[in-house]
Amino acid sequence: MARSPADPRFASPLAEELAVGVLERFLRYVVIDTQSNPDSTAYPSTAKQLVLSRLLVDELRGLGLSDVELTKHGYVFATVPGTVPDAPTVGLIAHVDTAPGTSGTGVTPIVHRAWSGGLIHLDGDTGQVLDPAEMPGLAEKVGNDLVTTDGTTLLGADDKAGVAIIVTAAERLLAEDSPRATLRVGFTVDEEVGKGTDHFDLEAFGADFAYTFDGSGLGEVEVETFSAYQLVLTVNGVGVHPGTGRGRLVNALKLLAAVVDGLPHDRLSPETTEDREGFVHPERMIGNTSRATLWLIARDHDDDALEGHVELVRRIATEVVGREPRASFTLEVKEQYRNMRPALDRHPEIVVAAEEAIRRAGVEPVRSIIRGGTDGARLTEKGLPTPNLFTGGQNYHSVCEWASVQDMAAAAATAVELVRLWGERSLS
Ligand SMILES: [Zn+2]
Numbered sequence: 001m002a003r004s005p006a007d008p009r010f011a012s013p014l015a016e017e018l019a020v021g022v023l024e025r026f027l028r029y030v031v032i033d034t035q036s037n038p039d040s041t042a043y044p045s046t047a048k049q050l051v052l053s054r055l056l057v058d059e060l061r062g063l064g065l066s067d068v069e070l071t072k073h074g075y076v077f078a079t080v081p082g083t084v085p086d087a088p089t090v091g092l093i094a095h096v097d098t099a100p101g102t103s104g105t106g107v108t109p110i111v112h113r114a115w116s117g118g119l120i121h122l123d124g125d126t127g128q129v130l131d132p133a134e135m136p137g138l139a140e141k142v143g144n145d146l147v148t149t150d151g152t153t154l155l156g157a158d159d160k161a162g163v164a165i166i167v168t169a170a171e172r173l174l175a176e177d178s179p180r181a182t183l184r185v186g187f188t189v190d191e192e193v194g195k196g197t198d199h200f201d202l203e204a205f206g207a208d209f210a211y212t213f214d215g216s217g218l219g220e221v222e223v224e225t226f227s228a229y230q231l232v233l234t235v236n237g238v239g240v241h242p243g244t245g246r247g248r249l250v251n252a253l254k255l256l257a258a259v260v261d262g263l264p265h266d267r268l269s270p271e272t273t274e275d276r277e278g279f280v281h282p283e284r285m286i287g288n289t290s291r292a293t294l295w296l297i298a299r300d301h302d303d304d305a306l307e308g309h310v311e312l313v314r315r316i317a318t319e320v321v322g323r324e325p326r327a328s329f330t331l332e333v334k335e336q337y338r339n340m341r342p343a344l345d346r347h348p349e350i351v352v353a354a355e356e357a358i359r360r361a362g363v364e365p366v367r368s369i370i371r372g373g374t375d376g377a378r379l380t381e382k383g384l385p386t387p388n389l390f391t392g393g394q395n396y397h398s399v400c401e402w403a404s405v406q407d408m409a410a411a412a413a414t415a416v417e418l419v420r421l422w423g424e425r426s427l428s
Pocket residue numbers: 095158159191214
């Protein structure tokens with residue numbers, strides 16, 4: 001029979017044991033500002049990400065990992081050697097950067113020990129409140145130790161929870177001599193600006209398959225992402241001094257606004273869809289009377305439907321801009337990532353092992369789909385099958401982001417169990 005944890009809030013004795021290390025690391029990492037920047041042409045997009053990458057290099061060396069390396073693009077790679085010669089090499093991956101949309105400067109994590117279930121007033125001056133009646137998943141965490149922000153920044157559990165989970169698991173694995181596979185650790189940069197794997201050298205990483213710890217709720221195994229395009233729509237008008245614009249001025253801003261207004265209002269938008277429904281979503285516009293550009297994203301789990309969304313945007317632009325013969329437009333379509341489901345279906349044992357590891361960590365696994373992408377989707381596309389596992393963080397990219405210490409600890413236990421399990425399988 002499996003032992004029970006002394007503190008029943010933990011999923012397993014291993015999770016209980018790892019909790020202190022996970023929390024200590026998490027609190028240390030989140031105060032480091034690692035926000036990435038979509039407008040930068042540098043790689044990584046912001047140099048401050050390297051502050052955490054370098055700290056991780058020192059920390060992993062200190063823990064005794066092998067081959068610890070900061071690659072020239074800012075990734076951290078390291079090895080926990082296996083004890084079973086024929087076992088596969090398992091990759092565990094997380095990203096160090098945080099999302100560009102919400103401040104990551106001056107993060108002040110607050111630990112709410114044994115949360116009683118009431119409203120959580122964040123300490124900053126923004127009047128933010130976490131209300132379990134309104135916040136999905138929060139009410140289930142009564143009694144847990146929760147980490148929140150002070151309401152002025154994001155927390156950065158996305159994905160510093162993943163980083164803390166993997167480092168803590170590596171430390172634990174090095175301290176035991178039970179059968180285990182070789183573990184390759186990978187910490188990436190610029191995931192949040194869609195470039196997390198641009199320079200990820202699969203051969204240098206050397207894993208047979210991998211898992212990202214970049215998910216959310218307890219027990220989740222994500223095997224399906226959106227397929228994703230970015231669309232850049234540029235409308236060219238005719239810029240003329242407004243004092244003499246009569247009959248000559250063609251305002252690109254007005255045309256572009258009409259295109260935005262022509263997009264579906266009651267469907268095909270993030271505001272009105274869920275589960276497997278895709279969307280087109282205007283994210284940013286910039287311009288003047290003579291030229292205006294709109295960035296949109298198109299998302300769907302179904303690749304054919306995704307192409308349909310692109311055609312819809314093209315049709316609306318053709319119709320709106322076509323009404324003004326002196327105007328023109330260009331539509332650029334850039335692929336961002338592909339749904340990883342078809343590739344993972346060819347290697348079902350990788351997902352099955354993740355579910356087994358989660359069970360061993362004392363949690364019931366839950367298969368779910370991501371309305372978004374992960375580094376794993378791009379790595380899977382490149383040939384490294386990489387499903388995404390939970391971290392215990394919630395409400396990402398928001399000043400109301402929070403994380404459960406008990407859930408982060410269960411994820412760390414899952415990471416340990418995964419590497420053990422792939423070692424044991426190769427013994428039999
Ligand atoms: Zn993330």
